[in-house]
Amino acid sequence: MIVNVSNLKKHYKKQPVLKGIDITIDTPQIIALVGPNGAGKTTLMNCMTNLLPFNEGSVELVGKKNTDASIFYEVSYLQDNRILYGDLTGYDHLKFICNVQKIPLSNIKKVTDRVGMTSYMKKRVRNYSLGMKQHLLLAMSIINEPKLLLLDEPLNGLDPTSAINMRNILLELYKEGTTIILSSHNLDEIDRMTNIIYFMKDGALLKESLQDFSANQYYVAVDHPEKAVVTLKQAGVQFTIHEGIIVFLETEVILQEFLDLMNRIEITITSIETKKIGAEKRYQELLCARHGL
Numbered sequence: 087m088i089v090n091v092s093n094l095k096k097h098y099k100k101q102p103v104l105k106g107i108d109i110t111i112d113t114p115q116i117i118a119l120v121g122p123n124g125a126g127k128t129t130l131m132n133c134m135t136n137l138l139p140f141n142e143g144s145v146e147l148v149g150k151k152n153t154d155a156s157i158f159y160e161v162s163y164l165q166d167n168r169i170l171y172g173d174l175t176g177y178d179h180l181k182f183i184c185n186v187q188k189i190p191l192s193n194i195k196k197v198t199d200r201v202g203m204t205s206y207m208k209k210r211v212r213n214y215s216l217g218m219k220q221h222l223l224l225a226m227s228i229i230n231e232p233k234l235l236l237l238d239e240p241l242n243g244l245d246p247t248s249a250i251n252m253r254n255i256l257l258e259l260y261k262e263g264t265t266i267i268l269s270s271h272n273l274d275e276i277d278r279m280t281n282i283i284y285f286m287k288d289g290a291l292l293k294e295s296l297q298d299f300s301a302n303q304y305y306v307a308v309d310h311p312e313k314a315v316v317t318l319k320q321a322g323v324q325f326t327i328h329e330g331i332i333v334f335l336e337t338e339v340i341l342q343e344f345l346d347l348m349n350r351i352e353i354t355i356t357s358i359e360t361k362k363i364g365a366e367k368r369y370q371e372l373l374c375a376r377h378g379l
């Protein structure tokens with residue numbers, strides 16, 4: 087068992103923030119936690135890692151209670167950069183973790199090379215940019231090669247190259263057997279990393295596998311849409327029209343069949359675009375439309 091969160095409840099004074107969260111993970115996965123500001127994502131991660139006490143429920147990570155400090159040999163949590171010490175260098179932070187966790191100091195160079203921060207690891211953190219701090223936080227959270235990695239907004243402040251680098255590192259870790267739970271507001275980046283998404287709203291979780299939503303959607307422009315519409319209706323194809331463009335799912339009719347149908351009535355296709363229903367669309371359906379946001 088990698089994660090077992092059962093009926094986790096947390097409230098601040100009278101405000102309920104987590105309303106009975108259940109999470110079970112048995113095999114390595116990448117899970118994205120998304121939701122509006124204030125939904126409870128950071129609170130959930132803080133409770134899971136025992137940085138915050140909770141009111142009800144239980145949490146086990148890597149087969150142990152989360153109150154057992156030895157979990158941190160196998161669990162890492164990338165928090166925001168307020169945990170860093172401005173007077174210390176990046177190297178100092180990494181050396182401290184190595185000393186506490188009995189990790190060989192030779193791992194420092196390996197991890198800073200991997201993250202791309204070797205050139206400034208001897209600088210004081212107070213002189214780091216936001217992205218440099220994020221690199222250091224990542225290095226600190228992967229130096230112990232964790233079995234479970236929680237990351238709270240890891241892409242915060244990263245330029246596009248660093249974001250791609252971070253994504254590649256996380257995908258490599260996942261392939262090596264690490265389970266990753268990350269919160270992010272960057273839905274495009276999430277789509278590139280995983281299709282297992284936990285949508286969070288008002289302290290409750292809605293678990294979705296976007297595999298069910300991974301069908302291609304075609305947007306086809308034709309020279310005579312009215313004529314095409316008649317033929318598609320006769321053929322019993324489900325479709326919609328958006329600003330003169332015919333939209334249909336590949337599960338409804340495969341593209342070649344559609345092209346054959348159009349060819350038969352001498353319709354010319356002027357453009358074809360393909361889109362997948364990704365995290366952003368699902369986010370809008372679940373968290374915007376339904377709640378009138």
Ligand SMILES: Nc1ncnc2c1ncn2[C@@H]1O[C@H](COP(=O)(O)OP(=O)(O)OP(=O)(O)O)[C@@H](O)[C@H]1O
Nearest residue numbers: 098099101103121122123124125126127128129130
């Ligand atoms: N120390 C605290 N005392 C009282 N209320 C708090 C405290 N920390 C968080 N909250 C409240 O708990 C709720 C959840 O906050 P949390 O930071 O977990 O949300 P989040 O989903 O991580 O938001 P964001 O996407 O903005 O980071 C919010 O309503 C917030 O105001």
